Amino acid sequence: MNGLMAIMKLTRIEHSILLVIAVVAAELIVGGLPTPNVLALSLASPALISMGAFAINDYFDVETDRANKRLGRPIVAGAISKRRAYLIAMGCLVVGVTLSAFINIPVFCVALVFGMLAYLYSKTLKDMLLIGNVYVALTMVIPFIYGDLVVSTTINAGIVLISMMIFLVGLGREIHGMIRDRVGDDRVRRAKSLVRHIGAGNSAVVALVLYIEGILISIYLLLYIAPFIENLVYLVPIAVADLIFGYVAIGYLTNSRRVFFDTARNLSLVAMGLALAAFLFSAIYYVAI
16 A cells, blocks of 8 residues: 555545535525635635544544454555644644634634534544444535535525435434444444444444435435426436435345444445535526526
């Protein structure tokens, strides 16, 4: 693993790409893209905060990752030292929050709060019952709120519904992550996870309900909310995403193999990407016509 690849793995650059898509989609849905300078800042700031959040999480989670046999993680693999990972994390967080100050005050406040929470989550919040999971689900939502606030002083109704959908699916995905990582979480961190309190099977049922609620909101958007109403540009990718979400959620109820868990994690990430693409392409199409 070379240096650049190790940094990309440490910071989960693919998540920053998804986050940037969400910000652009929100800006288009609400009122159109801002000026080029503001657009660049509005994309760089959340991307850097996301990169810093993942890096600091790996810094605090080294022993848990070893217990869960996550040998591909750069610190565990020895590709990046803990000290270097910490410096990368803090650099991304500080620069990301600073850049947001050049957009407007509401955006800066959002960036500052989530930059601070990124550190606190990795250090302590993740071990609190559901609080850490709720935080992670909110980080999937906040790019839409962030993008809205870049171009508007109010929160758009469509953005609220999108945020609800992403939050529910994101929280369900987090519960699946607890099921997948329960061995290492119990052995190393003794985390107060939902799985420890109600068991893997019941946790999978809770996740299934959350996924179903998210899918229902995606259908509501198709029926009632512009720019998604009867929009094939939205319908096709969101339908595929919903099918994947359903497959993953049902699979966690009926499967206990690590191979499935790893595959399901990647599939759910693909589904999130498809959902974001549906929002983005619908907004582009809506603006174009």
